[in-house]
Amino acid sequence: MATEVSPKGPDLRPDPQPPMVGGNHSFDSMTEKITGVIFAATPKGWIVGFAIAFMILQVLLVSVTYLVYEGIGIWGVNIPVGWGFDIVNFVWWIGIGHAGTLISAILLLFNQTWRTSINRFAEAMTLFAVACAGLYPLAHMGRPWFAYWLLPYPNTMQLWPQFRSPLEWDVFAVSTYFSVSLMYWYIGLVPDFASVRDRAPNQLLRMIYGVLSLGWRGGSMHWHRYETAYLMLAGLSTPLVLSVHTIISFDFAVANLPGWHATIFPPYFVAGAVYSGFAMVINLAVPIRHFYGMKDFITDKHLDNMAKVMLATGLMVFYGYGVEAFMAYYSANEFERDLMMKNRVFGPYGYFYFALIFCNGLMPQVLWFQRVRSNEAALFLISLVVNVGMWLERFVILMSLQRDFLPSSWGQYSPTFWDISTYIGTFGLFLSLLFLFCRVLPMISIAEMKHLLPESHVHSHKDSHDHSDSAHGGSH
Numbered sequence: 001m002a003t004e005v006s007p008k009g010p011d012l013r014p015d016p017q018p019p020m021v022g023g024n025h026s027f028d029s030m031t032e033k034i035t036g037v038i039f040a041a042t043p044k045g046w047i048v049g050f051a052i053a054f055m056i057l058q059v060l061l062v063s064v065t066y067l068v069y070e071g072i073g074i075w076g077v078n079i080p081v082g083w084g085f086d087i088v089n090f091v092w093w094i095g096i097g098h099a100g101t102l103i104s105a106i107l108l109l110f111n112q113t114w115r116t117s118i119n120r121f122a123e124a125m126t127l128f129a130v131a132c133a134g135l136y137p138l139a140h141m142g143r144p145w146f147a148y149w150l151l152p153y154p155n156t157m158q159l160w161p162q163f164r165s166p167l168e169w170d171v172f173a174v175s176t177y178f179s180v181s182l183m184y185w186y187i188g189l190v191p192d193f194a195s196v197r198d199r200a201p202n203q204l205l206r207m208i209y210g211v212l213s214l215g216w217r218g219g220s221m222h223w224h225r226y227e228t229a230y231l232m233l234a235g236l237s238t239p240l241v242l243s244v245h246t247i248i249s250f251d252f253a254v255a256n257l258p259g260w261h262a263t264i265f266p267p268y269f270v271a272g273a274v275y276s277g278f279a280m281v282i283n284l285a286v287p288i289r290h291f292y293g294m295k296d297f298i299t300d301k302h303l304d305n306m307a308k309v310m311l312a313t314g315l316m317v318f319y320g321y322g323v324e325a326f327m328a329y330y331s332a333n334e335f336e337r338d339l340m341m342k343n344r345v346f347g348p349y350g351y352f353y354f355a356l357i358f359c360n361g362l363m364p365q366v367l368w369f370q371r372v373r374s375n376e377a378a379l380f381l382i383s384l385v386v387n388v389g390m391w392l393e394r395f396v397i398l399m400s401l402q403r404d405f406l407p408s409s410w411g412q413y414s415p416t417f418w419d420i421s422t423y424i425g426t427f428g429l430f431l432s433l434l435f436l437f438c439r440v441l442p443m444i445s446i447a448e449m450k451h452l453l454p455e456s457h458v459h460s461h462k463d464s465h466d467h468s469d470s471a472h473g474g475s476h
Contacts, residue, residue: 053431057138060095060425074418078345081413086136093133099277100126123185128433132426165248184233191447245273259400268320275313276390279383311367318361327342359389
């Protein structure tokens with residue numbers, strides 16, 4: 001607590017929060033720094049990275065092409081494990097996309113200024129992750145060209161979807177989530193498109209970014225409508241953060257299977273989604289701030305706050321594991337206690353269970369220490385481990401299918417080459433889209449960052465004033 005001697009007595013007000021913008025930036029230098037990434041010569045590192053991502057994307061293309069030609073028999077799904085890698089990866093990718101909307105919408109409504117530097121690429125991450133997730137249900141249908149049957153449209157055959165199926169609920173939840181997130185992302189980009197348009201080096205780029213900016217001129221009416229639309233979309237997005245993964249959890253929770261028929265699933269699926277989503281944001285923020293020189297905008301304070309959110313949601317997830325084990329014991333239900341929990345811990349997939357406990361429960365406990373939260377490399381590694389752990393969690397839950405109430409139908413599951421290649425290929429799609437986004441769009445919100453600049457200047461002036469006072473013995 002800072003104490004300044006003044007004629008009115010000591011100033012006991014707490015120090016303000018550290019600024020969210022480092023360096024001595026002006027409005028112009030900030031705009032030039034962020035838009036300069038778009039107009040600068042393409043870095044060799046970007047070309048190499050995009051080439052690798054694009055080659056991995058070809059793995060997805062080959063895998064999906066062969067899948068459509070041959071059928072889902074090339075996957076490891078069987079009876080009783082009718083769901084396999086496809087649904088595991090669907091739930092995992094949807095979870096990855098959760099942090100973007102939370103950072104953008106909920107933190108905006110709570111007036112948390114630290115969201116500003118990271119919300120743009122977090123929103124992009126949401127869209128790309130949902131695109132990867134959406135591939136799996138379509139592929140799992142076996143005949144993806146009939147995907148429109150999932151929609152309730154008038155038809156002469158009177159064929160209607162089964163609205164009591166949570167898989168049908170997924171269609172509406174995920175499509176709504178994607179469309180609202182896309183609108184929210186685009187509306188936030190409109191003022192920045194105008195900044196890019198005004199700095200474009202040739203007529204073609206000015207036309208492209210001019211069309212995307214919707215004729216933005218920065219007038220008071222433009223700002224009024226922009227802020228109204230942005231706030232309304234934030235309000236629409238906020239319940240989606242809670243509802244989408246809740247509905248995804250209903251895929252499991254409404255099934256009458258040991259280990260699935262539980263009310264703990266919705267809250268702990270939502271916490272797990274935010275957990276893995278923030279881990280992925282850290283995995284993206286650390287390389288971006290390093291390779292593009294954005295440490296003045298994505299500061300150590302941002303990484304620290306994201307690590308704290310990750311720690312909090314990680315504790316919620318770990319608590320969910322404990323409740324799940326306790327309720328299996330307390331229920332005195334032999335199927336829950338012996339068939340599900342003991343099999344999960346000591347069965348053929350037991351090592352996956354212990355791995356997820358380490359990745360999701362034990363490893364993140366080091367985030368209690370400020371030294372770890374301020375270490376880029378440590379945060380990056382912990383976030384990778386968390387994402388691995390969250391994938392293992394979904395895999396362990398799915399493997400409850402191998403043993404149900406009827407011992408004669410018990411079986412085993414193991415992924416095939418095509419399961420694994422499809423999963424690896426989705427990383428190619430995700431990274432290819434991310435590389436293109438960083439190259440052609442402002443990866444940090446220019447308009448919103450400018451709102452923070454006067455506050456950071458006040459803070460920097462106060463710091464320099466304090467240093468001057470301390471050099472003169474603190475006298476005024």
